[in-house]
Amino acid sequence: MTSHSDVSARIAKELDRLDADIVHVGLFDFATMFRERRLRREDLLSGADHAVFANVLPKWDAAESILAPGPYGSETIAYDPDSIRPYPFEPRAVALVADYTGPQAEIMPRRVLARQVERARAAGLDVLAAYEFEFILLNETADSLRAKGFADLSHFAADNRCWSGQTAATYASFVADLESLLRAADIDLFALGVELGPGCLEATLRHKAAMRAADDAAFFRMFTKAFCRQRGLTASFMPLLGAGFPGIGGHVCLSLRNRQSGRNLFADAHQRYGLSEAAQSFLAGIIDMVPEAFPMCAHTVNAYRRFAPGSWAPKTVSWAPYNYAAAVRTAAETEEATRLELRLPGSDVNVYLALALMLGAGLEGLERGLALADEPIGSGGPNEIPADAPRLPSDLREATQRFRASDKVRRLFGVAFVDHFAMLCEAEDAALRRAVSAAEVQRYLEAG
Structure with missing residues (x-):
């Protein structure tokens, strides 16, 4: 099992390689829309072991109407270092994909593919x-x-x-x-x-x-x-x-x-x-x-x-x-x-x-x-x-x-x-x- 420190080290290495200070980190929802936050390198890495994201993404439809019952709140996520890529709309920036690790992990599309x-x-x-x-x-x-x-x-x-x-x-x-x-x-x-x-x-x-x-x-x-x-x-x-x-x-x-x-x-x-x-x-x-x-x-x-x-x-x-x-x-x-x-x-x-x-x-x-x-x-x-x-x-x-x-x-x-x-x-x-x-x-x- 990969530890948080290993993940952070791999992300840091990729950020060095790409000379990136800004990270657009997010999750893909059921409409395949990337829901993101823009973070600076030091803030992303310092919070990698306790990162969270709103758990509403699997609970709404394409029009962002809430369909599923709560509770609504923050849920733990894990960053995927293999997903890092240059972000072409901003200098010295990358995109990074995350996945839920809490209750939503079982139902999210990217995790469904990962299991296969x-x-x-x-x-x-x-x-x-x-x-x-x-x-x-x-x-x-x-x-x-x-x-x-x-x-x-x-x-x-x-x-x-x-x-x-x-x-x-x-x-x-x-x-x-x-x-x-x-x-x-x-x-x-x-x-x-x-x-x-x-x-x-x-x-x-x-x-x-x-x-x-x-x-x-x-x-x-x-x-x-x-x-x-x-x-x-x-x-x-x-x-x-x-x-x-x-x-x-x-x-x-x-x-x-x-x-x-x-x-x-x-x-x-x-x-x-x-x-x-x-x-x-x-x-x-x-x-x-x-x-x-x-x-x-x-x-x-x-x-x-x-x-x-x-x-x-x-x-x-x-x-x-x-x-x-x-x-x-x-x-x-x-x-x-x-x-x-x-x-x-x-x-x-x-x-x-x-x-x-x-x-x-x-x-x-x-x-x-x-x-x-x-x-x-x-x-x-x-x-x-x-x-x-x-x-x-x-x-x-x-x-x-x-x-x-x-x-x-x-x-x-x-x-x-x-x-x-x-x-x-x-x-x-x-x-x-x-x-x-x-x-x-x-x-x-x-x-x-």
Whole structure:
């Protein structure tokens, strides 16, 4: 067990390496928002052995409405020295992630992922992961959004077409500046460019160890939003903003490595589609678990708008090699690059829970030696719905009912987490049940 003095020493060493005097230290809540305090180096280190943070974070929803009963107060936290990274908006500053160590520890998303990573580690496996985000840029500020009632949103790069070289050239300096800021925060990008249509960009993050990859993804969204706001823009990671906007995803890639040999456990050129038997069992575990644990990769009402007919979002729990309409896309270009890609989450995904779901379900399949019985789906069209593939929940309410009732999910992720997260999802669904859109009014007001 790591002592407080060891943690402080490791943090001090990292602060020396990065020449940092300021620490933005905080926790990621269920909306993956970083809730922080800004401390000076000496104050952080002197209080490391008795650090606390308000325990309200898991008790409120996306609108900061309190949902869970008290008591409310301060709860002990522990700093994660491995999470330290440069903070790109202030000189000589870093960001540092903490986790609750008291009663909230069992239910917080980052700790849910940590338990699955430890499970893999106990089996002699290292987990590599990476995220890919589509996001929409708007010519809107915080003030203009509110003045317009969040309606009639104005596109940034309204002339963009998918993968347009013209748009890439036009906005090259903006994209290059964003990449420079992200790299300054130790977020390594494999690619960053334009994608699906007006205002749409896509960022592919390079693979890292699982927890670092999830932290990279969480900070990527936060830092991208801040970068854009500083330039009079808004970056949106909502899965669907409405008419005239594409549905956008937040995909998760994963592979397992044997710790002793370093070899990719998923790769076997002699097996079908280049996937080892271990990879096939892992994939079978995901297919088996996802329908019952779906809120872990789609926890907002808006996430389900993305699955509307005509979109490229998967409509069933399916798999296929190099098929963009599959729930899990398999890729095996080389032994090193062989991986599974979960394409179900929207871009607003809780990055810790989606990876915990993928890893936990896959490990379950691996441990049980599940066979991948189903054949992959075929054409890859946006409306491909194999008749025999398990269907996804139609909305957050249905997904949460399945989630709460699942014995498999409770056993794998813990009763306390499942009950608490289900409560949050039920409240999120209820909050918008009475909301009426302008499109509904237009459709029904004068009908009949």
